[in-house]
Amino acid sequence: MCLVWKLKSLKSITLRNNFSPTLIKFKMKNILIAALLLFTGITVLAQETGADKVLFKLPGVTVTDLKGTKISTDKLFNEGKPFIISFWATWCKPCVKELTAIADVYEDWQTETGVKVYAVSIDDSRSSAQVKTLVNGKGWTYDVLLDQNADFKRAMNVNAVPHTFVVNGKGEIVWQHTSYSDGAELDLINVVRRLIAGEPVAH
Amino acid sequence: MKTYFSTFTTLLATFIILIPALLSAQNNPVGSQVNGNFQMDAQYYRVDSAIGALPVPEKMQMNSWTNITYSAGSFNAGLRYETYLNPVNGYDPRYKGTGIPYWFVDYKTGQFQVTAGHIYDQFGSGTIFRTYEEHNLGYDNSLNGIRVKFSPLKGVELKGIYGTQRYFWDKGPGIVRGGDADINFNDLITSWAESKFRFQLGGSFVSKYQADEVIYNDKQEKLILPLNVASAAGRFNLSYGNFGLGGEYAQKMNDPNAMNNFIYKKGESLLLTASYNQKGLGIIVQAKRLDNMGCKSKRTETGNVLDIAYLPAITKQQSYTLAAFYPYATQPSNEMGLEAQVNYKFAKNTLLGGKYGTDIAVNFSAINSIVKELVNDSAVLGASGTLGYTSPFFKVGDTKYMRDFNIEIGHKFTKSFKLLFTYMFEDYNIEVIEGHPGEPMVHADIFVAEMTYKLSPSKALRLETQALLTKQDEGDWMMSLLEYTVAPKWFVSVADQWNYGNQDTERQFHYPLVAVAYNNDANRIQLSYGKQREGIVCVGGVCRNVPASNGFTLTVTSSF
Numbered sequence: 001m002c003l004v005w006k007l008k009s010l011k012s013i014t015l016r017n018n019f020s021p022t023l024i025k026f027k028m029k030n031i032l033i034a035a036l037l038l039f040t041g042i043t044v045l046a047q048e049t050g051a052d053k054v055l056f057k058l059p060g061v062t063v064t065d066l067k068g069t070k071i072s073t074d075k076l077f078n079e080g081k082p083f084i085i086s087f088w089a090t091w092c093k094p095c096v097k098e099l100t101a102i103a104d105v106y107e108d109w110q111t112e113t114g115v116k117v118y119a120v121s122i123d124d125s126r127s128s129a130q131v132k133t134l135v136n137g138k139g140w141t142y143d144v145l146l147d148q149n150a151d152f153k154r155a156m157n158v159n160a161v162p163h164t165f166v167v168n169g170k171g172e173i174v175w176q177h178t179s180y181s182d183g184a185e186l187d188l189i190n191v192v193r194r195l196i197a198g199e200p201v202a203h
Numbered sequence: 204m205k206t207y208f209s210t211f212t213t214l215l216a217t218f219i220i221l222i223p224a225l226l227s228a229q230n231n232p233v234g235s236q237v238n239g240n241f242q243m244d245a246q247y248y249r250v251d252s253a254i255g256a257l258p259v260p261e262k263m264q265m266n267s268w269t270n271i272t273y274s275a276g277s278f279n280a281g282l283r284y285e286t287y288l289n290p291v292n293g294y295d296p297r298y299k300g301t302g303i304p305y306w307f308v309d310y311k312t313g314q315f316q317v318t319a320g321h322i323y324d325q326f327g328s329g330t331i332f333r334t335y336e337e338h339n340l341g342y343d344n345s346l347n348g349i350r351v352k353f354s355p356l357k358g359v360e361l362k363g364i365y366g367t368q369r370y371f372w373d374k375g376p377g378i379v380r381g382g383d384a385d386i387n388f389n390d391l392i393t394s395w396a397e398s399k400f401r402f403q404l405g406g407s408f409v410s411k412y413q414a415d416e417v418i419y420n421d422k423q424e425k426l427i428l429p430l431n432v433a434s435a436a437g438r439f440n441l442s443y444g445n446f447g448l449g450g451e452y453a454q455k456m457n458d459p460n461a462m463n464n465f466i467y468k469k470g471e472s473l474l475l476t477a478s479y480n481q482k483g484l485g486i487i488v489q490a491k492r493l494d495n496m497g498c499k500s501k502r503t504e505t506g507n508v509l510d511i512a513y514l515p516a517i518t519k520q521q522s523y524t525l526a527a528f529y530p531y532a533t534q535p536s537n538e539m540g541l542e543a544q545v546n547y548k549f550a551k552n553t554l555l556g557g558k559y560g561t562d563i564a565v566n567f568s569a570i571n572s573i574v575k576e577l578v579n580d581s582a583v584l585g586a587s588g589t590l591g592y593t594s595p596f597f598k599v600g601d602t603k604y605m606r607d608f609n610i611e612i613g614h615k616f617t618k619s620f621k622l623l624f625t626y627m628f629e630d631y632n633i634e635v636i637e638g639h640p641g642e643p644m645v646h647a648d649i650f651v652a653e654m655t656y657k658l659s660p661s662k663a664l665r666l667e668t669q670a671l672l673t674k675q676d677e678g679d680w681m682m683s684l685l686e687y688t689v690a691p692k693w694f695v696s697v698a699d700q701w702n703y704g705n706q707d708t709e710r711q712f713h714y715p716l717v718a719v720a721y722n723n724d725a726n727r728i729q730l731s732y733g734k735q736r737e738g739i740v741c742v743g744g745v746c747r748n749v750p751a752s753n754g755f756t757l758t759v760t761s762s763f
Contacts, residue, residue, distance in 0.1 A: 055238070136484060158762065
């Protein structure tokens with residue numbers, strides 16, 4: 001409130017000392033607008049060029065794990081370390097390809113970075129019973145979550161699977177990617193490595 | 204001058220007041236956020252009378268969806284804007300137009316969660332209630348109303364819903380209301396938290412109300428219609444170590460509707476699942492009985508809209524083009540089905556595993572009709588306005604609907620070469636499933652070989668060759684697809700589907716397709732050009748008929 005009074009008084013002083021009221025008013029207003037915009041710009045920029053450019057925070061939606069326990073997605077964590085959320089389905093060939101490719105190097109990734117993969121299946125009740133069968137049959141060691149009615153998928157704005165996210169140690173999503181091609185999993189681990197090193201996650 | 208000055212001051216004042224809020228939002232991670240996604244599908248059509256691609260007057264059709272979500276702590280709200288100008292071929296033309304058919308506000312506090320607006324939810328496996336959307340199929344049966352979730356104790360969740368359903372740009376005539384209770388004993392009883400024995404129980408109840416209307420039976424007598432139709436279901440799930448067993452039983456009271464020819468028979472269904480799992484091996488067997496469980500919130504509706512019940516097919520969902528050539532669609536009025544699947548991994552450095560291991564998956568499904576018997580000596584089977592039929596619970600009918608056996612073997616030969624081989628045989632009752640009276644059962648043998656060769660850590664070449672061999676319907680088909688990818692951004696593919704075995708040599712058509720896609724994080728743009736065969740596209744158990752088309756397709760998706 002003090003600031004308003006100060007600016008108002010500044011404006012009246014300037015008006016008194018100049019001969020063209022309209023010109024002064026215009027100039028004054030422009031300067032103030034510019035100052036405000038600069039301030040806002042700095043505020044917004046400060047948010048964007050910080051160590052982690054946060055895309056959004058994990059929403060709180062209910063999913064179930066393979067044992068039938070209900071979990072709220074905003075409580076997903078990895079002891080302060082980054083983790084990966086990968087949306088997939090048993091009928092999605094590129095999704096299974098991506099998770100198989102990661103499974104081949106998962107142990108190495110875990111030893112190096114302590115990263116964890118949450119594989120969220122969007123299979124509905126037609127094929128959700130086969131999720132456990134496929135996961136075990138392929139020997140995957142991921143934390144598998146079932147999102148049978150696509151609640152988590154919708155809350156995360158996933159359009160099509162595969163869609164993978166990297167979440168930092170604070171539960172904030174910092175990177176996302178859709179579709180899979182051989183070799184794309186290297187990008188995933190590079191993002192995790194940058195997070196651990198405290199480097200910015202560039203796009 | 205005065206008004207000018209005061210507007211400026213107001214703006215200034217507002218801004219200054221907002222600054223502390225902006226700063227605190229930055230420091231406080233639980234600030235508000237806005238995010239969303241967008242998808243657009245546009246198709247440009249060319250006439251191709253040979254394959255049956257009819258002229259499209261507007262030449263270009265477009266569908267798009269935009270979702271925006273706002274969340275701030277325990278409060279969430281969202282909406283979806285859809286445009287169909289005009290709906291892409293294969294979508295119900297009643298979707299034509301633009302608007303916001305979906306919005307919601309949601310608030311969570313302690314033990315309660317309240318949602319108002321459009322709701323997607325399911326009870327159990329969805330047999331008596333499921334609302335969901337699948338925009339790639341043009342499917343949306345959202346409930347416009349309220350939902351309350353209440354968790355009185357840890358492990359116990361109660362849900363109640365009440366509303367009307369989406370009907371294109373309008374609402375269905377029926378009111379749907381219901382409730383569900385879910386108990387997880389391992390969360391409820393603290394001493395069971397780490398137990399090897401896991402047990403869940405659930406029960407649900409749904410009732411639909413529709414005002415009376417005038418419907419006549421075959422004898423031109425006005426039917427006495429039940430205005431309120433109730434369904435109830437009970438489910439359980441238990442597992443001990445590696446073994447699991449689950450089941451769901453549902454019943455629906457008399458519900459004469461257009462899908463069951465207005466009979467008064469009750470509906471009944473039973474689903475049983477048994478499984479065994481350990482690292483490297485997964486086995487599951489499912490058995491299903493379905494008798495007159497189709498339920499919509501409009502008695503006379505026959506389209507893919509206003510469903511209250513979700514009755515998925517008990518067959519494996521296929522993703523290869525020729526393997527999905529003859530997809531099974533659930534017969535809501537009667538089905539006895541069985542599905543079994545085994546997934547196994549031959550470990551690395553064993554005889555069959557080789558250097559990297561071998562994955563094998565075997566799946567088998569068998570679906571027959573139920574047994575329908577006359578109610579009494581003078582009745583006609585399934586006549587409208589009568590009880591319809593009776594059906595002994597455990598008997599399997601004589602009509603074969605589907606038999607399908609598939610085996611999939613995946614093996615990595617070297618660091619750069621991987622092969623996925625699939626063999627499938629299928630007995631498909633095309634007469635019943637697709638409604639082609641008089642056509643013989645289709646017996647098809649399908650072979651698919653998918654080879655991936657990595658040229659470098661980020662460049663790969665993928666070749667898919669498929670063959671469908673059959674003596675019925677249109678005869679043999681062959682399909683090849685070659686895809687070149689540069690991870691993570693570029694995808695280029697060429698494909699061709701060829702009906703080389705068609706009895707009519709004039710109809711041995713080729714369906715070529717070229718596609719290019721560019722991907723940048725969560726944004727994707729894909730352009731394809733070619734011919735699309737008339738057929739069925741299935742996503743998640745719901746199928747949509749796609750007419751033959753020839754032309755360009757542009758798809759843009761983005762998440763932000």
